[in-house]
Amino acid sequence: MRYKSQKLAYWFFALSMLLLTLQIIYGFIMAFAHLGYDGLHAITPFNTARAVHTNLLVVWLLSGFMGAAYYIIPEEAEHEMVSVKLGFVQLISLAVVGVIAIIGYHFNYWEGRKFLEIPRPLDYLVVVNVLTFLGLILATLYKGKKRTTTSLVLTMGLVFAALLYLPGMIWFDNQTMDSFFRWWVVHLWVEGVWELIMGGILAFLLIKITGVDREVIEKWLYVIVGLTFISGVLGTGHHYYYIGTPKYWLIIGGIFSAMEPLAFLGMALFAIAMYRKGEKKHPNKIALSWTLGTAIVSFVGAGLLGLAHTLPQVNMYTHGTLVTAMHGHLAFWGAYGMIVLAIISYTLPNMTGRKLYDSNTGVLAFWLSNIGMLGMTVAFGVAGVAQVYLERKMGLDFGDVQKEIQVHFLILIICATMFTTGIGLFIYEFIRYGLPTDEALESSN
Amino acid sequence: MLSKSQARLFFFGGTIVTFVIFIGLSWHSLSVEVPKKTHEENLTEQVIRGKVIWEENNCMGCHSIMGEGAYYAPELTKVVERRGEGYMKAVLMSKTPWSPRGRKMVAYGFSEEKANDLVAFFTWIGNTDLNGFPPKPDYKSTINSK
Ligand code: HEM
Numbered sequence: 001m002r003y004k005s006q007k008l009a010y011w012f013f014a015l016s017m018l019l020l021t022l023q024i025i026y027g028f029i030m031a032f033a034h035l036g037y038d039g040l041h042a043i044t045p046f047n048t049a050r051a052v053h054t055n056l057l058v059v060w061l062l063s064g065f066m067g068a069a070y071y072i073i074p075e076e077a078e079h080e081m082v083s084v085k086l087g088f089v090q091l092i093s094l095a096v097v098g099v100i101a102i103i104g105y106h107f108n109y110w111e112g113r114k115f116l117e118i119p120r121p122l123d124y125l126v127v128v129n130v131l132t133f134l135g136l137i138l139a140t141l142y143k144g145k146k147r148t149t150t151s152l153v154l155t156m157g158l159v160f161a162a163l164l165y166l167p168g169m170i171w172f173d174n175q176t177m178d179s180f181f182r183w184w185v186v187h188l189w190v191e192g193v194w195e196l197i198m199g200g201i202l203a204f205l206l207i208k209i210t211g212v213d214r215e216v217i218e219k220w221l222y223v224i225v226g227l228t229f230i231s232g233v234l235g236t237g238h239h240y241y242y243i244g245t246p247k248y249w250l251i252i253g254g255i256f257s258a259m260e261p262l263a264f265l266g267m268a269l270f271a272i273a274m275y276r277k278g279e280k281k282h283p284n285k286i287a288l289s290w291t292l293g294t295a296i297v298s299f300v301g302a303g304l305l306g307l308a309h310t311l312p313q314v315n316m317y318t319h320g321t322l323v324t325a326m327h328g329h330l331a332f333w334g335a336y337g338m339i340v341l342a343i344i345s346y347t348l349p350n351m352t353g354r355k356l357y358d359s360n361t362g363v364l365a366f367w368l369s370n371i372g373m374l375g376m377t378v379a380f381g382v383a384g385v386a387q388v389y390l391e392r393k394m395g396l397d398f399g400d401v402q403k404e405i406q407v408h409f410l411i412l413i414i415c416a417t418m419f420t421t422g423i424g425l426f427i428y429e430f431i432r433y434g435l436p437t438d439e440a441l442e443s444s445n
Numbered sequence: 446m447l448s449k450s451q452a453r454l455f456f457f458g459g460t461i462v463t464f465v466i467f468i469g470l471s472w473h474s475l476s477v478e479v480p481k482k483t484h485e486e487n488l489t490e491q492v493i494r495g496k497v498i499w500e501e502n503n504c505m506g507c508h509s510i511m512g513e514g515a516y517y518a519p520e521l522t523k524v525v526e527r528r529g530e531g532y533m534k535a536v537l538m539s540k541t542p543w544s545p546r547g548r549k550m551v552a553y554g555f556s557e558e559k560a561n562d563l564v565a566f567f568t569w570i571g572n573t574d575l576n577g578f579p580p581k582p583d584y585k586s587t588i589n590s591k
């Protein structure tokens with residue numbers, strides 16, 4: 001750590017870990033409901049649990065991205081954050097908006113649009129919050145000595161993500177239009193601008209961990225984010241197959257979305273190549289595991305499992321089944337969950353001054369959470385494929401099919417328990433590091 | 446070998462070109478095709494009231510519509526065709542949780558008027574042209590007669 005204000009990141013990471021814990025609890029509520037145990041139906045019906053689960057996911061990832069930016073930007077720009085106080089105000093308001101939204105979901109206070117359930121009045125608070133955040137980041141960059149490609153790509157990702165939130169706030173009478181613009185947020189986030197954020201953080205980590213020349217890393221960063229947008233923007237068409245939109249999207253969406261895995265493949269090859277090339281052997285092996293892990297698992301979860309159902313001929317049958325949930329879990333985990341855990345693993349020793357990174361607990365946390373999540377993906381996948389054949393191909397009733405595939409949710413719960421154990425250990429390590437301190441300044445990066 | 450400035454050009458150039466095409470196609474879709482395919486002329490006050498009820502209660506948190514939503518309860522795009530108005534109104538107006546196969550729906554106990562609004566919304570949705578979704582089961586005639 002080279003600047004005192006970088007410590008701000010710690011608190012965003014702490015919030016992130018808290019929300020991840022809550023997210024998992026609501027995941028279990030849904031998994032048990034699928035298994036037939038819906039004892040909480042009266043207080044937390046499935047739709048409440050789902051809105052909480054997915055919104056907490058988005059907020060803990062955003063909190064992680066913001067923490068990453070508060071750590072990376074001062075270091076890259078070689079300048080303290082312009083205001084740490086405003087940073088704390090932003091942190092607390094983010095937590096408050098999140099808590100109000102989640103409580104609201106238990107009292108039917110929401111907007112029933114998948115992933116964008118936050119009600120309109122709270123949306124405005126989100127906008128103010130994000131503007132404060134961006135203001136701090138941009139002002140620091142502006143005052144800083146350097147504007148590196150890494151910090152530029154990261155900031156571009158954050159600014160576009162904020163802009164793309166806006167189309168999700170418009171009301172439409174027509175369900176098709178509603179859905180059309182919902183995808184400008186959901187798809188263009190995860191298969192577009194969030195990849196810039198991921199790429200920026202990944203480049204930063206690779207520069208620090210492998211010691212490979214910045215120019216080389218940043219050149220490939222441009223190629224990867226170029227591939228992302230060239231495939232991902234028109235790739236939005238893979239959500240416009242069957243929602244009342246014209247047929248040309250079947251061709252355009254099919255072709256361009258089938259190219260999207262290239263960006264993730266690029267990310268994986270890039271991380272591995274830089275790791276091989278690097279001479280510096282950074283002692284923080286756990287951060288290295290998460291960094292290489294995110295590049296590889298995102299390729300599997302987003303790239304390969306996305307490709308599996310992205311062609312219109314396949315998507316006709318899998319659209320809106322548990323196959324989508326299979327892909328959603330491994331993609332979000334690999335690309336965005338793991339990059340947040342990677343930057344946390346790298347920065348914690350630097351912010352707290354405690355080098356606890358050769359512990360077995362950290363290694364165990366990595367493997368348990370990843371193997372657990374892979375198992376969950378398989379469970380969702382088997383249930384989903386069976387659902388597709390029984391319901392969509394054979395024409396059995398939805399409810400009868402759900403009874404047939406119920407057993408897979410038992411497997412899901414077992415794997416989820418393993419995953420949760422891994423996350424529990426990660427958080428245990430997080431707490432063991434203790435609080436950030438100025439004494440950690442200038443210690444090795 | 447590719448230089449960094451060429452890589453940057455690839456990024457900005459590629460982004461701008463695909464983005465312009467995307468905006469053009471979106472504009473064409475929304476202004477010309479979607480109104481026809483969704484029969485926008487049938488989008489009555491009642492249908493819109495139905496959509497508001499659909500959103501206020503986050504029905505999409507259990508069900509899906511046009512294949513979008515959750516995977517806990519049935520896909521509803523063709524529900525009017527599949528179940529008919531009477532069945533739907535019984536579910537919507539029920540004061541105890543509807544649970545045909547043990548899986549409970551929230552007991553909304555809607556008024557008859559609200560139930561009618563929702564039926565109107567589903568009737569409208571059922572008539573949109575979704576390029577063939579939901580697919581017709583291949584084996585329906587041999588296995589399931591209903
Ligand atoms: C990190 C990147 C990605 C994440 C986090 C992600 C996540 C998700 C999620 C959560 C959904 C469900 C959305 C909803 O129904 O509202 C979804 C749908 C989908 N994703 Fe991805 N995805 C990623 C990348 C990809 C890629 C690269 C492809 C294609 C190659 C892809 C193909 C699809 C398709 C076809 C659907 C629609 C499924 C359906 O029709 O039900 N995804 N994705």
Ligand code: HEM
Nearest residue numbers: 024027028030031324325328329332333337416515516517
């Ligand atoms: C203990 C862990 C977890 C369990 C038991 C669990 C379970 C579930 C269940 C049952 C659903 C609802 C599927 C439906 O609509 O029927 C769901 C949705 C979802 N979960 Fe999880 N989850 C867990 C952890 C996670 C994690 C760590 C992530 C992300 C990194 C995640 C991301 C998602 C997403 C994106 C959806 C929406 C999927 C879609 O709409 O296609 N979950 N989860």
Ligand SMILES: [Fe+2]
Nearest residue numbers: 187191238239
């Ligand atoms: Fe997508």
